[in-house]
Amino acid sequence: MSNFFFLPQLKDDSQVKPGNPGEWSAQSFDTLQQVAASLNTENPRQKNRVSSIPHIWARPLLVEMALHDTQHPLRQEITEQWQGMLAAIAFAEMRGFPLTAELIELEQEQDPFARSLRQLLPSDANAVYQLEGKNPWYDVYILLWQNNPVGMSSPSTLVCPSEGGIWAGLPWFVDGKLQSPLARPFLATEEKELLWYWLEKLDQSLPQYGGTRQGINKISLLLQEFKNRLQLYSFQKVDFQLSKKSKSLGQVLNQGALQSLKPIRLAEQPPSVRLIPSPEKADTKELLIIPDSAELLTRRNIAKIAEQWGVKEQQIRICKDVHLAILNGLNHKQRKNRFESWENEYKLIEAKDLFLPEFYFITQERALPGSLLPVGSNGLIYQNNEKKITPLLPINPILLDYLTSEELANRIDFESIDSGSVRVSLRLPLSGLTMGNPPQDYEIQKDYALKPQNALVDVPILEIWPNFQAQGWQEYYAFYYDRNCPTFRVQFPSQIVEVSERFSDSSFLGSFQTVQLNQFPSFIFCQDEQAKNLGLILLSSSPQVSKIDPVNWIVGVDFGTSFTNVYIYCKIDRDRGFSEKLIVMSPPLNLQVTKDAGEGFIPLIEYFITDSPKIVQLPLASILTTRGSSKEDREKNRKIFDGRIYRTDTDIFKISTETTWYKTSLKWSTSHPNFTTLFLKQLALHITAKAVLKNVRSIDWCISYPSAFSDDDKGNYAGIWETIISDLNQSKMVIQHNFLRQDENIGDYLTESLAVAQYFVDNQGQQGQLINSVIIDIGGGTSDISIWEDYRLVYQCSVQLAGNHLFTRFLSQRSDVLQLLFEEEISSTNLNSSTNLNYLDLLLAQEGDSALSERRVLPEIIKNEQFQKVIQLTALGIGGLYYYVGILLKVLSEREIKKSQEIPTIYLGGNGSRLFNWLEDSGKFNRESLINKILLEILQQSTNFTGGLGNIHLSNNPKDEVALGLVLAYDKPLRGLKNAEKYPYIAGEAYKINDAEYNWNSDFPPDNKIESCDLPDLEKLPEFLLNFYNIWTKLTKKEPLIFNRIDINSNSEFWKNIRRFMRNELLAIVNRRRESIRFEPPFILGLKVLLRVLSER
Incomplete structure (x- = not known):
């Protein structure tokens, strides 16, 4: 085992001379400093602790020694820590670091530890700033990271990182050690430039705070080293600003040169995560897409936005002076507060919230033909590859405030993955680092399981009207039916x-x-019965109407x-x-x-x-x-x-x-x-x-x-x-x-009679025939009559006798005839109701021509007695209308309103003109038709006119006449159309009003108030019926079936009943406001009664 000295050795070049043992000797003031500088503190076992210098200010003194002495064994390590701490302060605001400062004023503290600190204050010989009237070491700041101390301020080194400080979350705190931000590529180029300016400004400010020349020079050299290490040889134009906050680190740093330790303020820039809207949506409040956290992305195995774009998080501006690195360093509450501060200017949504929690689908292929479906949606399969499905889009509809349906659909992809799962990918066009020119895509994904409980086996009926968009159009309707x-x-x-x-x-x-x-919807929410969103249906933007x-x-x-x-x-x-x-x-x-x-x-x-x-x-x-x-x-x-x-x-x-x-x-x-x-x-x-x-x-x-x-x-x-x-x-x-x-x-x-006249002149080339013409439009409820002479309108009126009275009602009373004609099973028992009359009108309009061409020629139909009665009643009704027209012509002639006494040409239009085909056995009316001859004789007898052919011309376009005549009259109206005169009815039958008798050729009604109404003996109506009977019998060689067992002589009981029914009808106009009465000439009124009585027999 190797031996180690308990106390450190002196360096080889030490100037300190040892004294004699046991003797005291006088030394100069700086002897202790020379001893400290001469100690060889290098220890192969441990470099980061010095326990052999027993001093209460040991750490800041060690940092001072290491930074000031280029040969100090800890210089490199402590320089790294010192640079790391300065960079943390510089970027504290830009990156949102949880770095704060707390002032300790030792003069104010009275506990024993504070007294010891005061008694052992370091020398201010190397201080870079002075405080007025006291040693600058009296006031120091403790620096805290997430409320835990990680260092302090130092008059000699500006900052002093603590031994073993925990800087959790600081990018250059690696493996439990504080490092320089330049030890690895922790900074983006822009941040390096900002740090260089910050260090330069700090260096330039040092001389103004009264520090010693020696101390200022040492720190200035260290700052220069730090700048050189940034290796910046050219500079982009960066917006360098210092924090404007008075308490940028939670405390006012106002002690000498520490005032220059203000963090860099991140210059406000447009957000990089702004969703670029479609051109049609450009006026919408801007939406910021907040990227998913690194934790979420790791779980989904998706590249972070910074990796997708090949940049650092701090280069991705979220909003104003906050970039992604700052945001990711905030806790939930801090993030929420940030978001709330931006909401006045922007809308915000986190990327994870752009997907719905569950994936719902329809177990049918192409079940939404009117929708837009993204790429891959047609290939999705459910239940062991057996069923193709149609997805509901699991997308947050907020995107449709910014993107058209087409663009959003183009930015979604579906992909089948594994067994029974689907991956939904969404590419969002963000402003990026190019500020949207061009946009930069940010792709997010979510994987869903195809769950049986989310399968929808059917679709409702869903339609929208109208399917177009035009500026200003604001009325659309949608219909839904779920079919249970x-x-x-x-x-x-x-x-x-x-x-x-x-x-x-x-x-x-x-x-x-x-x-x-x-407005036309760009999407539809799909919901369950509890209003839970199941997904979206995107709709194609309906056709835009051009303005060319x-x-x-x-x-x-x-x-x-x-x-x-x-x-x-x-x-x-x-x-x-x-x-x-x-x-x-x-x-x-x-x-x-x-x-x-x-x-x-x-x-x-x-x-x-x-x-x-x-x-x-x-x-x-x-x-x-x-x-x-x-x-x-x-x-x-x-x-x-x-x-x-x-x-x-x-x-x-x-x-x-x-x-x-x-x-x-x-x-x-x-x-x-x-x-x-x-x-x-x-x-x-x-x-x-x-x-x-x-x-x-x-x-x-x-x-x-x-x-x-x-x-x-x-x-x-x-x-x-x-x-x-x-x-x-x-x-x-x-x-x-x-x-x-x-x-x-x-x-x-315009009156219908005049519009029809315009039609015949302009559309059927009958201009030359308005010399002596009668035009009749036979509709469903009225027949509109206009009489023309020498291109001049001489009379017009409208009578309530038309298709419903002349044919439809007769058919409605004979279901067996309907079944014979149309092979229809008539289930209704009340075919006289107005609704069923409309049904018969529809039937005649849609299948009448077919019935005429295919069935009228069949002997069993032509010979059918009930059918013949219908035809004869129709002929009688039209004959009566003709007879009334003859009365009009005769009276107009007598009054010298109409000069010609020749039978006029008759033009017939309206749906009712089709009745003339029903009156011909061949199913096609022509001039040789029997009914044409009957009507011509009726007209001659009612007018007593001689001469004239009295030809009948049917419209080529039944029911088109009025509508077409209206638009033709708008541009080039006939002369008569300018005559707004209201013509009185001609009675056609004698009548009594207020006990005064009026002849059949009188106007109806008189101008006075109607207090009573009655009928004298009928004259013209019996005359017409007898004429019709004689003409029909003469031309057909047989009596009409409808007159069987009826005494048609004018004084018979039959006519007394007709007169009584007519009188009851006339009483309806007594003592009523004249403006509210729909007057009917007595002849027409009587004719309708006659037809009704005969039909009901």
Whole structure:
């Protein structure tokens, strides 16, 4: 075993001479210092402890000796520690180090230890600063790391690291030892430059604090060594600043040169972790993505953000003067406080919170056709590679405030890993060290197990309308129905939801939801019944409407009793334009988010807007459905929620015709005008949506009405449209809407009879025939008549006798005929209800032509007695309408309003014009048809006119006439259309008002108030019926079946009953406000009674 001296030897070059043993000798003042400097303290066993110098200030004295003596054996080690401690102070604020200082004033302390410290104070011979009136060693600072002492201040060395101090968390505290930050690459280049400036500033400040030249020179040399060791030969432009905090280390350092130990202040810079938004989202409050901690990343085996970017943590700025290294050094409470201080300027989210806790999936392949699915989602397999699945995205929706659906979907990857697991990767575009030019991706990942309890076996019906985006458009609707299957519920972002209602229906198992949104959703929350988020569905950004070459539309709306039609005139410029029927299905406006399993078709029709090409075609049935609304009828006023246009075909409609939620006769309803409003509101909204897709800049609305409307009807109907147009303009829906053009004194509010005339002139080339013409539009509820001579309108009126009265109602009373014609099983027992009449209208419109071409020629149909009765009743009704037209012509001639006494040409339009084909055995009306000859003779007998061919021209486009005529009249109106005169009815049959008798050729009604009403003996109606009987019998060689066992002579009991029924009808107008009455000329009133009586027989 080797021997060691108990006391250290002297160095070989020691100047200290030993004295004689036992003798005292006088020595100079600095002898003890010379002895200390001459000791050889190197010990091969231990270098970091000196126990042979018994002094209460041993540690700071040792540090002073080691730093001042270049030959000291501990110089290198203590220099490393000294540099490490200075660097910790310099970067304390930048890196958020838990370094604090506590002042010890020995003069104020009275305990024995403090007295000992005072009595043994070191010399200030090497002090770099002085304190006024006292030794600088009297006041020292204890430096604490995480509240544990790790060193102190020293007048001779500025700082003195303690022996064995615990600097846990300091990057250059390695293997239990404090090291220089330059021992390894702990500092980034920018930090080295900042440290160099800090050391330079400290060095320059030393002479101003009254220290000794010797002490200042020693420390200055040490600082120079430290700077040289940084090896900086060129400098970038760095923003060097010192802390502005008065207590930067938790205490004011105001003792001499210690005032220069202010930490470096990290200059504020833009964050490196700012999410770079998509260009469309640039106005959103900036979002900072706080990277996951190193512990989390290690568990997931994912590279830290600093490693991904190839930089150090302190180079990644989190916010302002905090970089990632600082943040990672904070405890939970400190991090929370930092985050709260930034929230006024930024939104923040930790990267780990961008993933949802669980992964939910649909056990069907491609179950979300309307969604955006990331790369790899189509290859995910469940249950031993047997089932392909569709994932719900386990992503926090906050990202969609900054990224479009498309960009987010492109930044997500799915990957199957191991057995029954999936890895979700997310690449986030952050500002990085380039401040976003270009962005730097930060990739995070999470692995999920495909758990059976998270499997969804079905999808709901989920659709959104309309499927486009346009600046200013703020009305969208979504529909959900879960079919009572194990699936997810949906929730839309709250900031875009205007109204959301859930409801159920006993006819359908499951839950419904209708939602109104103020913008197209970029995503949908999927939730369970407890509103727990299961994942997201990303939606494709719907088509953006371009703004190139905008056009103007003139829209003509023919709101009919049975059907509603729409035409547009597209005005390209002042001299060019074209008209066309509104194409409902070009392109579809519904986004089908989920896969249609087939049974979703009916719920969509019943409760939402559907654009199915099978059922959405013009003209639309004038039917509203209020199904699903919980409100009373009078309170239903919200479109879609409380009522929708019922777009259907007969296959669907006939299923439920005995229900209360189908609203028909909207045009004539007075009890619930809100139903009419709901229908037209949705119609206008749908037209506007189509216009947006066509890049329309403005819409001029042209609306028709029957002159059979009462004054109240006319005003109310115009008021509905004025409200609709006003609402559309107030909602700022991209397009400017205009109604009632007053500048040319014609307005956009036109009678149906005039609109039809415009159609025949402009669309069927009949301009030359307006010399002597009658134009009749036979609709579902009214027939609109206009009489023209020499291109001039001489008369117009509208009578409440049309398709429903002339054909549909007769069929409704004979289910056996319907089954024969259409092979339909008519389940309803009440085919006279208005709803079922609409069903028959739909049936005739959709299958009538087929029935005519394929079935009318069959002998069993033609010879069927009940069918023949229907045909004869229809012929009688149309003959009566002709007879009334003859009365009009005759009276106008007698009054010299109309000059010609030749039989005029007749133009027939509207759905009712199709009836003429039913009256011909061949199924196709022509001039040689029997009914044409019958009607011509009726017209001749009612007018007593001679000459003229009286040809009948049927419309080429039944039910298009009014809507198309409206848009044609807007641009180039006929001369007669400027005549806003309201024509009185011509009675056609004698009547009594207030005991005054009026002849059949009188106007009806008189201007005075109606206090009583009666009928004298009938004259014209029996005359017509007898004429019809004779003409029919003569031309067909047989009597009409409908007259069997009826005495049609004018004085018979039959006519007395007809007169009594007519009188009862007329009494309904007594003592009523004139403006509210829908007047009917007595002849037409009597004709309807006659048809009803004959039909019911």
